[in-house]
Amino acid sequence: MTFLAIDVGNTRLKWALYDAHRPGAALLAQGTEFLEHIDRLAEGSWANLPAPNRMLGCVVAGDIARRRVVEQMELWDVTPQWVVPSAQEAGLTNGYDYPSRLGADRWVAMVGARHHVLAQGAPRPIVLVMVGTAVTVECIDAAGNFLGGLILPGHGIMLRALEAGTAGLHVPTGEVRLFPTNTSDALTSGGTYAIAGAVERMYQHLLQHCGAEPACLMTGGAGWKMAPSMTRPFELIENLIFDGLLQIALQRFGDAD
Numbered sequence: 001m002t003f004l005a006i007d008v009g010n011t012r013l014k015w016a017l018y019d020a021h022r023p024g025a026a027l028l029a030q031g032t033e034f035l036e037h038i039d040r041l042a043e044g045s046w047a048n049l050p051a052p053n054r055m056l057g058c059v060v061a062g063d064i065a066r067r068r069v070v071e072q073m074e075l076w077d078v079t080p081q082w083v084v085p086s087a088q089e090a091g092l093t094n095g096y097d098y099p100s101r102l103g104a105d106r107w108v109a110m111v112g113a114r115h116h117v118l119a120q121g122a123p124r125p126i127v128l129v130m131v132g133t134a135v136t137v138e139c140i141d142a143a144g145n146f147l148g149g150l151i152l153p154g155h156g157i158m159l160r161a162l163e164a165g166t167a168g169l170h171v172p173t174g175e176v177r178l179f180p181t182n183t184s185d186a187l188t189s190g191g192t193y194a195i196a197g198a199v200e201r202m203y204q205h206l207l208q209h210c211g212a213e214p215a216c217l218m219t220g221g222a223g224w225k226m227a228p229s230m231t232r233p234f235e236l237i238e239n240l241i242f243d244g245l246l247q248i249a250l251q252r253f254g255d256a257d
């Protein structure tokens, strides 16, 4: 029973085909496509895939992007299903004022993070950082309550905003330095430590609130660039969104087949 997981992000769509809809399923194929190129999927990288039996996705890119993905899926006889953040799912409780307004990517990644930590042993509070076009920093207590989180501009958006909003800054990529002594390093380090500092702040909030050391998880395409600059040890996980989708799929579709 093959399972297709899709994450339609702010900039790119990521997909992964598994041999089953459960955590730990074997990855058969995966790919990414910029949102502008969604319309190429059916004739491109999906053309020769084994047909998925089940599909579950999450979208933050809006209805139009979602519809374009559904059109590409007409290639197969599979019903598209999308995660909508609710008050409760897969052992997590959603503390957002309006649960359905939470980004689906954030919710699904939190489900993945919670199950990752539970698989390692006793429940712990979690700080989850997702580094993509935007950066999010989520706080979850040991009982699985999502307490709240931050949304920050990603590194690219910060630098482009500086370039656009100042008179004389242009932005070649620099290095992260403790004491930057040129413009490129100053900009790259500024963006990196803005994110690292925000994360440290949330770590402290959660530590104080829970009175227990949080587990620190990081995911997202640019996570490996941020990891060396964090103030705490972070476990880098390739794709918590796919892990969360597998977990939710198991609960939705059940163990059978």
Ligand SMILES: Nc1ncnc2c1ncn2[C@@H]1O[C@H](COP(=O)(O)OP(=O)(O)OP(=O)(O)O)[C@@H](O)[C@H]1O
Pocket: 008, 009, 010, 011, 012, 013, 131, 132, 133, 134, 154, 155, 156, 157, 192, 220, 221, 222, 225, 226
């Ligand atoms: N040196 C860096 N440090 C931290 N973040 C960076 C760095 N360079 C690039 N980034 C960020 O990483 C992002 C790319 O990450 P990723 O591949 O997860 O995003 P994406 O797939 O484009 O995002 P989305 O999932 O929202 O579509 C860029 O948009 C940029 O903001």
Ligand SMILES: CC(C)(CO)[C@@H](O)C(=O)NCCC(=O)O
Pocket: 010, 060, 101, 102, 103, 104, 105, 106, 134, 135, 136, 151
């Ligand atoms: C914050 C982003 C952009 C991160 O991808 C996404 O999760 C989103 O659009 N969220 C909706 C708003 C919210 O989460 O409060």
Ligand SMILES: [K+]
Pocket: 009, 010, 105, 132, 133
């Ligand atoms: K994303």
